[in-house]
Amino acid sequence: MLQVELLKLVQFRNYTQQNWIFNNRIQAVCGKNGTGKTNLLDALYYLGLTKSYTPKNDAQNIQHGQQGMRIEGQFNIHNQSYKIEVIIRENGKKELIVNEEPIKKITNYIGLLPFVMVTPDDTAIITQSSELRRKYIDALISQTSSTYLQNLIQYNKFLVQRNSLLKQAWPNSPNKDLLDILDAQLSQHGNEIYAIRKNYIPQLIEKILYYYHFLAQSNDRLNIQYESSLHQKNMLQILQSNIQRDLAAQRTTEGIHRDDLLMRMGDEPCKVMASQGQRKSLLFAMKMAEWDLIKQHKNYPPILLLDDVFEKLDIDRLHQLLSWVAFDCGAQVFITDTDSERVDNLFNKIGATYQMSLV
Helix, strand or coil: EEEEEEEEEEECCEEEEEECCCCCEEEEEEEECCCHHHHHHHHHHHHHHHHCCCCCCCHHEEECCCCEEEEEEEEEECCEEEEEEEEECCCCCCCEEEEECCCCCCHHHCCCEEEEEEEHHHHHHHCCHHHHHHHHHHHHHHCCHCCCCHHHHHHHHHHHHHHHHHHHHHCCCCCHHHHHHHHHHHHHHHHHHHHHHHHHHHHHHHHHHHHHHHHCCCCCCCCEEECCCCHCCHHHHHHHHHHHHHHCCCCCCCCCCHHHEEEECCEEEEHHHHHHHHHHHHHHHHHHHHHHHHHHCCCCEEEECCCCCCCCCEEEEEEHHHHHHHHHHCCEEEECCHHHHHHHHHHHHHCCCCCECCC
């Protein structure tokens, strides 16, 4: 089992210096809005993924008026202890240190401490652009496959270069030799990403449907499909056949970076048809499925970070979720809420023990 035992923050957002010791599998973090509940969860996520869950750059995570920050965690994985530190120096340099040893290659580290986080804004994964659904998929697979993460980093690097070439060349033709080199690199990494996604995503969809039914006690005619232009052509064929369209658009219009999960209730998209309650159930089902699939591949469960969930689910769905957290999942879970009495009543009602931290 993976468990965090200690967290230390120095100049991280609203925390000048703060330490916590965690002795229980279920952790409740309570306090008024703006006191730093979400920041505590994001600090944990930072230790696992070496970046914030929210779209902040490293400099934005440093406490206002300060230079540099430090996050330290003490973790236990199958009775083996790990001290993890992420440090942003005054010059902006980021350092990752594991058991006093600096880590040079992040791709070899990601996945040691897997996390799944849920925040109030995550319903945007369902209602907004496909980019958010790809990020959801990438966060899942990257924590279980360093090969996938390496290919993803390289693909995105060459995609930026190809788009820059198209933009600089317009309205003329780009340098063919350079374009051929970029197309070859994009094709290699894009095809490998697709092969891994094609293996993972059917399993993911099956688990999302299972957990949605578990939470909602209904299937609501939910249907999810993996959409990719690589179903029909390989990456090189796509790039070569679209070159005129890409030149006109000054960007690479089709490829692995346009993949999507199409989610429908019956014949209508979930972002149009699904009620607020259905969207919340779908979001939690997606996160529980992500958690389950990472557990399956890592052979130990990721830590689950649930931010402000009590406000987001009706009592029946909430009871299903808390029962799963308390008795079924077996992972360490952090749950934030503004009302400590509500937390106490809910966990006492289902007979679960927990530790509370006030911020």
